Amino acid sequence: MHIDIVTVVPGLLDSPFSHSILKRAEDKGLASIRVINLRDYAMGKQKQVDDYAFGGGAGMVMMIEPIARCIEALQQERTYDDIIYMTPDGATFDQPMANALSLKKNLLILCGHYKGIDERVREKFITKEISIGDFVLSGGELAAAVVADAVIRLIPGVLNDETSALTDSFQDGLLAPPVYTRPAEYEGMKVPDVLLSGHEAKINEWRFEASVRRTQERRPDLLGGQE
Ligand code: ADE
Numbered sequence: 001m002h003i004d005i006v007t008v009v010p011g012l013l014d015s016p017f018s019h020s021i022l023k024r025a026e027d028k029g030l031a032s033i034r035v036i037n038l039r040d041y042a043m044g045k046q047k048q049v050d051d052y053a054f055g056g057g058a059g060m061v062m063m064i065e066p067i068a069r070c071i072e073a074l075q076q077e078r079t080y081d082d083i084i085y086m087t088p089d090g091a092t093f094d095q096p097m098a099n100a101l102s103l104k105k106n107l108l109i110l111c112g113h114y115k116g117i118d119e120r121v122r123e124k125f126i127t128k129e130i131s132i133g134d135f136v137l138s139g140g141e142l143a144a145a146v147v148a149d150a151v152i153r154l155i156p157g158v159l160n161d162e163t164s165a166l167t168d169s170f171q172d173g174l175l176a177p178p179v180y181t182r183p184a185e186y187e188g189m190k191v192p193d194v195l196l197s198g199h200e201a202k203i204n205e206w207r208f209e210a211s212v213r214r215t216q217e218r219r220p221d222l223l224g225g226q227e
Contacts, residue, residue: 086140111140
């Protein structure tokens with residue numbers, strides 16, 4: 001999978017992809033990420049990428065021309081399965097969305113800034129609009145990093161057996177069960193006996209029941225109940 005991320009603040013994305021699982025995915029050649037500075041596609045000495053909103057009001061709006069030039073140049077290199085715009089008024093990101101995106105080959109993610117992008121960019125280029133929650137970030141960069149992380153870890157071969165995504169929270173519609181490691185007892189707090197029993201069927205049954213209980217307690221909405 002290849003992900004191009006277009007931003008006016010490329011520095012914000014310097015580090016998230018250089019560590020741990022995302023770095024391993026790149027090193028293994030399973031994912032590649034390129035951060036593109038929108039300003040490289042701006043015209044004039046000022047390298048202007050935003051302007052005042054027609055109709056007035058506070059805040060600047062990202063202009064269509066630099067974005068169009070950038071996207072059209074990138075489209076010369078590859079065909080994108082989706083051109084995604086990160087925005088608080090998009091569809092709320094969740095695990096099924098991450099699963100679907102992990103099957104794509106080429107993604108372009110456009111990060112918004114200021115008051116957003118000229119609406120005509122959305123009409124002309126954007127195929128998916130994603131929000132990572134009902135709050136407003138200063139820009140789409142951190143949201144794009146969240147989406148890229150959730151998607152890349154699902155690509156077959158990125159995670160090894162111990163970190164398999166199949167046992168993640170949400171992957172089966174339930175929250176993950178509690179986990180424990182050594183010591184088996186800490187200040188009188190004991191790990192449930194069944195987890196030390198070596199009895200795989202019983203352990204699986206305990207984990208499933210603990211998952212259901214945790215989901216009922218914390219996220220009854222996932223089970224079709226009231227939040
Ligand atoms: N840009 C600003 N806030 C955002 C959010 N909540 N999700 C995605 N992109 C954003």
